[in-house]
Amino acid sequence: MSQLSEEELCKVAFVMAIKDALNVVSGKWKLAIVCTMLSGPRRFNEMERLLSGLSSRMLARELLVLEISGVVSRIVEAAPSRAAHSYALTEAGKRLENVIFSMADWGVEYRKLTATKG
Numbered sequence: 001m002s003q004l005s006e007e008e009l010c011k012v013a014f015v016m017a018i019k020d021a022l023n024v025v026s027g028k029w030k031l032a033i034v035c036t037m038l039s040g041p042r043r044f045n046e047m048e049r050l051l052s053g054l055s056s057r058m059l060a061r062e063l064l065v066l067e068i069s070g071v072v073s074r075i076v077e078a079a080p081s082r083a084a085h086s087y088a089l090t091e092a093g094k095r096l097e098n099v100i101f102s103m104a105d106w107g108v109e110y111r112k113l114t115a116t117k118g
Contacts (some may be wrong), residue, residue: 024069025096029062031103034071034089034096041075041088042089063087072095 025031029051036047048059066072071093076085089096 001006024066024071025099027062029058030066030071031096031100033059033062033066034093035100037087037089037093038100039074039098043084043086047087066093 015107025034032051032054033047036042036050042050043058044059044063047063048054048056051059063072063074067074067087072087073090074085084116
């Protein structure tokens with residue numbers, strides 16, 4: 001078995017870090033769901049209204065995956081008539097804010113670049 005150089009190890013670690021990040025946020029809806037909570041906790045039905053085109057079933061599934069990944073936490077609230085819950089970003093989830101804004105900036109620039117080539 002060959003030993004990797006320090007430079008090769010850094011490249012491997014970099015690629016693995018990217019893969020880990022993508023495993024957590026990959027998919028059509030995960031970052032959009034996170035965006036709904038950037039300003040604070042949200043109830044399920046609030047997120048459902050904000051994310052048109054996303055079914056209740058898919059929202060529930062993606063929230064569960066984000067919760068398991070440690071990006072979102074579920075907050076159980078004692079409501080007068082029934083138990084209700086909302087979702088909030090964990091510290092790891094809050095750290096995605098800069099990533100999301102950077103991706104949005106890149107998306108705007110990309111759209112401009114590709115519009116001029118069309």
